[in-house]
Amino acid sequence: MSPVLAVILTVLLASLLGGLWRVIRGPSDSDRMLSAQLLGTAAVAMTVVLARLQDMPALLDVALVLALLAAVTLVAYVALSESRGR
Amino acid sequence: MTVLLAFDLLLAASIVGLAAATLLMRDAFAMIVAFIVFGMLMALGWARLVAPDVALAEVAIGAGLSGALLLRTLAHLRGGSLSAQGGASVSAPANGATQGVNALLAGLATCALGLAYLGAPQNVPGLEAHVADAMPESGVTHPVTAVLLNFRAYDTLMEVVVLLAAVIVVWQVERGLAETPAPALGTVYQGFARVALPVAVIAGGYLLWIGAEAPGGAFQAGAVLGAVAVLGLLSRHVRPAPAHRPLARGAFVVGTAVFALVALGVAGAGRVAFEYPPAQAKTLILLIEAMVTISIAATLAALFHGRAPVAVSREETDR
Numbered sequence A: 001m002s003p004v005l006a007v008i009l010t011v012l013l014a015s016l017l018g019g020l021w022r023v024i025r026g027p028s029d030s031d032r033m034l035s036a037q038l039l040g041t042a043a044v045a046m047t048v049v050l051a052r053l054q055d056m057p058a059l060l061d062v063a064l065v066l067a068l069l070a071a072v073t074l075v076a077y078v079a080l081s082e083s084r085g086r
Numbered sequence B: 001m002t003v004l005l006a007f008d009l010l011l012a013a014s015i016v017g018l019a020a021a022t023l024l025m026r027d028a029f030a031m032i033v034a035f036i037v038f039g040m041l042m043a044l045g046w047a048r049l050v051a052p053d054v055a056l057a058e059v060a061i062g063a064g065l066s067g068a069l070l071l072r073t074l075a076h077l078r079g080g081s082l083s084a085q086g087g088a089s090v091s092a093p094a095n096g097a098t099q100g101v102n103a104l105l106a107g108l109a110t111c112a113l114g115l116a117y118l119g120a121p122q123n124v125p126g127l128e129a130h131v132a133d134a135m136p137e138s139g140v141t142h143p144v145t146a147v148l149l150n151f152r153a154y155d156t157l158m159e160v161v162v163l164l165a166a167v168i169v170v171w172q173v174e175r176g177l178a179e180t181p182a183p184a185l186g187t188v189y190q191g192f193a194r195v196a197l198p199v200a201v202i203a204g205g206y207l208l209w210i211g212a213e214a215p216g217g218a219f220q221a222g223a224v225l226g227a228v229a230v231l232g233l234l235s236r237h238v239r240p241a242p243a244h245r246p247l248a249r250g251a252f253v254v255g256t257a258v259f260a261l262v263a264l265g266v267a268g269a270g271r272v273a274f275e276y277p278p279a280q281a282k283t284l285i286l287l288i289e290a291m292v293t294i295s296i297a298a299t300l301a302a303l304f305h306g307r308a309p310v311a312v313s314r315e316e317t318d319r
Helices: A002-025 A029-053 A058-081 B002-024 B028-048 B052-077 B096-119 B128-138 B143-151 B153-172 B187-210 B218-234 B242-268 B281-305 B314-318
Strands: none
Touching: A002 A029, A002 B002, A002 B028, A029 A058, A029 B028, A029 B052, A058 B028, A058 B052, A058 B187, A058 B218, B002 B028, B028 B052, B052 B218, B052 B281, B128 B143, B143 B153, B143 B281, B153 B242, B153 B281, B187 B218, B187 B281, B218 B281, B242 B281
């Protein structure tokens, strides 16, 4: 079981690092913010896998908080960008 | 386990690489987004190091609220909106003297950390054994909470005081910040809020309660509830007004006040301050944590708002 989980974990990290390219290069602010949201999803998935792999149910709470709060920055971005000129 | 070793190496390399990339970026917005992702990678690192408490604090504060606070600050620097280009330039040319002083201070901090690491006794057991021995007297079953709220409660009280001091300073200084602009948050946001806000409130209460026996506690719960308040501020469901000041002041102070009163009460009963009677320890710890959670949530929301509530003119309210 755990070798499979370790492979899944590594593939997820690789996909996160692939998305990191958009965060660093952009070009637009929206590209960066949306890829950060995508990476947040990957990080939630990795935390869930780690909870199983390391047999630490507490990490499920970490995944829950990450899933809940990752969207706050996106809402802040939308609210703070769109406000002018309306 | 070689796959796991490869994962660990890749994760460690990407944490260091992303930190370097964040520092080398020219665009302030890109730096903020990279810092948010850096927080997520750090949380994964802490999870791999079997430190779920730190991972939880990192996702709650590092990946969650810090990003919102930094974006809000950047919007202020750009004249009220992230997309507005009319405001002052954020990327002012770096001053050589400032950079020199920063480099010196950062270098000193690095040297101090190195000295502390080299000076620490090697290959000796840490304090885990002492903590494990004292657990029955702590009133809780989670060692981290026992340390934070009982064995070294004085330090934790000072951390709460730091937050109180921060919000006092923010309220004192009038920086000419614009009122929260009215956002155009449409139906997508309404649907999100309807699902996410109740879940976040429950999650905050859950983290507070679970702190006695598992990773969780006042700081994490306060951060989650603070995020709820931030969403309320962003969508203008909550509009700070001068009439809210007494309530807000009470919320800022209640954590520090209850914490200090419990310490004084325990000291008055012929014990050392913070030496809770074991029979009442869990009740006292949960009382302190609940009040500190309220203070942290209110303080984080006030820091996000960035100033004391002031009366807003009619047309600004209607915008």
